[in-house]
Amino acid sequence: MPVSCNKATRIHLNILITYTHVEQTLTDLKINHKILIADLGQLEKQEQKNVALRRALYNGNKAIDVENYHTYEEVMAYLSDLASTNPLVSTKVGGTSEEGRDIVQLIISSDLNANKPVHFFDCNIHAREWISAATCIWIIDKLSSGYGSDPEITALVDQYDWKFVPISNPDGYAYTWSTDRNWRKTRIVNKNSTCIGVDVNRNFLVGFGGSGSSSDPCSEIYHGVAAFSERESSALRDLIASDNGNVKTAFSIHSYGQLWASPYGYTSQLPADYFEMIRVMGIGVGALSNTYDISSGDTIDYYYDIEGVTHSYIIEVRDKGAYGHVLIRAFPETKEQLNVLQDWSSQSVDFVDFWYLPTKIGKYSTAVQTLINMNINHKIQIADLGELERQEKQSIALRRALFNNDKAVDFENYHTYEEVMAYLSDLASTNPLVSTKVGGTSEEGRDIVQAIISSDLNANKPVLFFECNMHAREWITAATCIWIIDQITSGYGSDAEITALVDQYDWKFIPIANPDGYAYTWSNDRLWRKNRVFNNGSTCLGVDVNRNFPVGFGGSSGSSDLACSTTYSGESAFSELESRTIRDLVSADRGRVKSAISVHSYDQQWLSPYGYSIELPPEYSEMLRAMEIGVSALTATYGTQYTYDVGSGVTTDYYYEAEGVLHSYTIELRDDGTYGFLLPPDQIIPTAIETWNGIKAFVKSI
Numbered sequence: 001m002p003v004s005c006n007k008a009t010r011i012h013l014n015i016l017i018t019y020t021h022v023e024q025t026l027t028d029l030k031i032n033h034k035i036l037i038a039d040l041g042q043l044e045k046q047e048q049k050n051v052a053l054r055r056a057l058y059n060g061n062k063a064i065d066v067e068n069y070h071t072y073e074e075v076m077a078y079l080s081d082l083a084s085t086n087p088l089v090s091t092k093v094g095g096t097s098e099e100g101r102d103i104v105q106l107i108i109s110s111d112l113n114a115n116k117p118v119h120f121f122d123c124n125i126h127a128r129e130w131i132s133a134a135t136c137i138w139i140i141d142k143l144s145s146g147y148g149s150d151p152e153i154t155a156l157v158d159q160y161d162w163k164f165v166p167i168s169n170p171d172g173y174a175y176t177w178s179t180d181r182n183w184r185k186t187r188i189v190n191k192n193s194t195c196i197g198v199d200v201n202r203n204f205l206v207g208f209g210g211s212g213s214s215s216d217p218c219s220e221i222y223h224g225v226a227a228f229s230e231r232e233s234s235a236l237r238d239l240i241a242s243d244n245g246n247v248k249t250a251f252s253i254h255s256y257g258q259l260w261a262s263p264y265g266y267t268s269q270l271p272a273d274y275f276e277m278i279r280v281m282g283i284g285v286g287a288l289s290n291t292y293d294i295s296s297g298d299t300i301d302y303y304y305d306i307e308g309v310t311h312s313y314i315i316e317v318r319d320k321g322a323y324g325h326v327l328i329r330a331f332p333e334t335k336e337q338l339n340v341l342q343d344w345s346s347q348s349v350d351f352v353d354f355w356y357l358p359t360k361i362g363k364y365s366t367a368v369q370t371l372i373n374m375n376i377n378h379k380i381q382i383a384d385l386g387e388l389e390r391q392e393k394q395s396i397a398l399r400r401a402l403f404n405n406d407k408a409v410d411f412e413n414y415h416t417y418e419e420v421m422a423y424l425s426d427l428a429s430t431n432p433l434v435s436t437k438v439g440g441t442s443e444e445g446r447d448i449v450q451a452i453i454s455s456d457l458n459a460n461k462p463v464l465f466f467e468c469n470m471h472a473r474e475w476i477t478a479a480t481c482i483w484i485i486d487q488i489t490s491g492y493g494s495d496a497e498i499t500a501l502v503d504q505y506d507w508k509f510i511p512i513a514n515p516d517g518y519a520y521t522w523s524n525d526r527l528w529r530k531n532r533v534f535n536n537g538s539t540c541l542g543v544d545v546n547r548n549f550p551v552g553f554g555g556s557s558g559s560s561d562l563a564c565s566t567t568y569s570g571e572s573a574f575s576e577l578e579s580r581t582i583r584d585l586v587s588a589d590r591g592r593v594k595s596a597i598s599v600h601s602y603d604q605q606w607l608s609p610y611g612y613s614i615e616l617p618p619e620y621s622e623m624l625r626a627m628e629i630g631v632s633a634l635t636a637t638y639g640t641q642y643t644y645d646v647g648s649g650v651t652t653d654y655y656y657e658a659e660g661v662l663h664s665y666t667i668e669l670r671d672d673g674t675y676g677f678l679l680p681p682d683q684i685i686p687t688a689i690e691t692w693n694g695i696k697a698f699v700k701s702i
Contacts, residue, residue: 024533043180066138069130072101072174075166079106086144088157094165095235097187103235108143108162112637117248120309121164122236122299123532123548125200125252127172127183131317132253136166155223160248169200169232180430184220188251191225193217198224201252203233204298206305207266213298226567236299240307249311250303257316260285263304273310278313278394279401285542346684388678390525395681411483411688413681414578416477417446417519420482420511424451430491433502433686439510443533448581453488453507462594464699465661467510467582467651469531470546470598472517475679476669476687477599480512483688484695501699505594510585514545514578527677529566531578536571537562543570546598549654550580552612560648586659595663595702597695603668606631606694609656617648618663626663629701638686642694663702667691 056069063081064070070078083091083106090112092105109116112241123136143162146153156162167173171187182430195218202213202223209215213223240247262277264270271277300312309607382388392414399413408423409415415423428451435457437450454461458680468481486509501507512518516532530542540563547559550573554561559569574580586593608623610616613676617623634642655664670679670687679687 038409048113055340056646063139064137066134069134070137071177072167072170074102076102077136078105082106082140082144085221089144089149092239094239095231097169097171098186099171099174101174102169102287103165103170103232106140106164108140108147108164109527110147110157112161115246116161117626118158118161118163118243118363118392120240120243120244120247120250120303121162121253122168122251123164123166123253124173125168125232125299126254127169127176127185128181129255129453130173131255132164132174133173135317136164136674140164157596161242163239165176165236168236170475172197173401179299180218185222185611186230188230190217190222195222198222200230200232201298203227203230203700204302206236206301207264210266212265227314235301240303240309245308247307247309249313250300250307250309251312252299252314253317254314255317256319258314258318258385261314261316261588263301263312265298265301271304274393275397275400277313278397279669280402280657281313282394282398288519290466300379326620327652339527345442347593348519382673382676382678385527385678386674391474392526392678392680409482411479412685413683414479415482416522417512419480420448423482424449424511427451427485427489433489433492437585439585440577442514442516442577443531444519446518446519448510448513448515448578450585451485451509451511453485453502453509455492455502457506460592461504461506462507463508463592463629465508465515465586465589465593465596465655466599468599469518470513470578470602470651471544472521473527474601474669475521476512476601476675476679476684478518479668479684480688481509481599483684484692485509487512487688487692494544497590498698501696505699508585508589510582517542517545519596530568531576532650533576535563535568540564540568543576545576545578545582546650548576549573549583549650551653551657552610555612558611583654586661590659593661595665595699596659596661597664598651598666599669599691600666601669602671602673602679603648604640604642604670604672605666605668606634606642607666607668608644609646609653609664611647611653617656619644621655622662623665626698626702627665630694630698634690634699637690637693640686640688641672663698667694 008467049067052063058065058068063078064074079091083089088108088110090107090109093102093106094105095103097103121136121139124130124133126132131295132554143153143157169186172183172185173189183197185199187196188198189196189199199213199221202208202221209223209225212221214221216222224230228237240250260281262271262274262281300314303309303312316465329373375421380554396414399410403410403413408426424436429432433453433455435452435454435694437452437698438447439450440448442448466484469475469478488498488502492502493499514531517528517530520528520532533543534540534541535543544559544567545563547553547567547569553559554569554574558567560567562568570576570579574583586596606627608617608627610621624644631642631644634640652664652666655661669691670683675683
């Protein structure tokens, strides 16, 4: 079973225990926990009874009953019989275990000489995971018996060779039948230790000795003395290597957890092919009703990194703990609690056996406790940001896989900086209404591009100015602005309302006002806010571009002079390339800008100046009138509740005071905190539509 290392906030571990000792310790440490199985011994007795009953009643004509569990010897006899009676089937001995048992690969092929792509399966690496061997044997039976009569199976066998190692850890598997049903490792005698066995899944080269494994021979996750020190891992290595780069997919079948997982397990970095992996996992899991994630073991990391098999996955088959080998699920919330659990997992304690390793604490616990101590009323708005990020990645990847429109970008999805720039360039080259202007270049060399929509650039028409995605993590703002650009450019000439608005105004958008920060949210930290400039005298990067304008610069409200703060205002007003670019772009149209809107998220608000002063601007009544019209039209679209008030960011205060733009506003898009900055892609279009309706009504009113 793989170790899950990427859960956020609420991390559980599953423990097979001597109940009273551990349960009392967890209680004493105030570690939240839940009993999943109260009597594991009783479950084992029930399993033994069921296996025996099936054996007594079975009268099928097949070599084994594929609806039952079987010993190593019975499985080997079945494979041998199948190879001798079915011309599709052959077997290959990949190696021999420490105790002399063959590690057998079964091959199903309609033509072994055709050099077809291979689907490779390793099963039962962890001895106690009987369901993994049983599942692979059932699939073998299905393929070998269905060929020639089932068109789908026939096509799959004609297209691919199918190769299975049904029992990858034969000594450990045999031991689970003879002695200890819950044994996990091999049965090798470890030098200088009385403890036996190595975790084969931790004995591969990629990530060897890293997180999720142990150097203690008595640990369940002992990785061995060196990568490929074990006969079993060497056999799997040699079997997959023997197909000379011909492997199309490599599956490692485990239990339990009901999870389809991709690399990597040894690093937090996403693999280069992650979007393709998640597309495929989404299709497979859609048929299974399981979950899918990044949380692999060392075999598939090895298959991916060393053997170059893009489609390398672990499938954790049934169930989720009702019949698994766990009794307690614990939720560490403090460093002390986590340390105790990690000590148990890394040392050779004889009273606890971890299935999922403790990796993180609930990070919000300290903050919550402080709020409680100070009697500050609070509410947990998002309990698991990591889970939301995972879901967002899946949704983006699935949309990418399914998108087949003729437009340069999918407006129902989020896009990288490079994709957005390519779209703007394509639009400018194909639509006579559109031109682009590079206002400046970021610290890391990315262009800050303004898209201009005009039916007559020489007419000196009033300008509607928009800057979007100033705060890097606010992806919905760029997506909304891009959707509006598309609506305007595609609707001109066919939509009377849009045609009139374009003939009356020039529309100017900066879809990504903070390109370095935005790129960083894709590559490293989804919740990054600032730009990526190096700050003198500090190891902390970035300036909040929205706090780098001169109006109210360095004020005590909403900004900070600390470089490590997310609202750091910078060394001086306009110290940043991004703020200077926005300044220059808006000032280039000085006297023509009818409205300047800064698009942000989240909070569902339409805000006027001032943000730096409690004083109302002299024209506040006019601002209030216009905001009310915009918000009414926005809310009327889907019923999304927006508020309108004083309280904007620094850019709109600057547009109003320095550039004299009366109608300067910040619009904070969806939502109200359910998803926050991680608004799902399926909310892009409704967000954009309601915002556009609000903007149109507002523009017509000013």
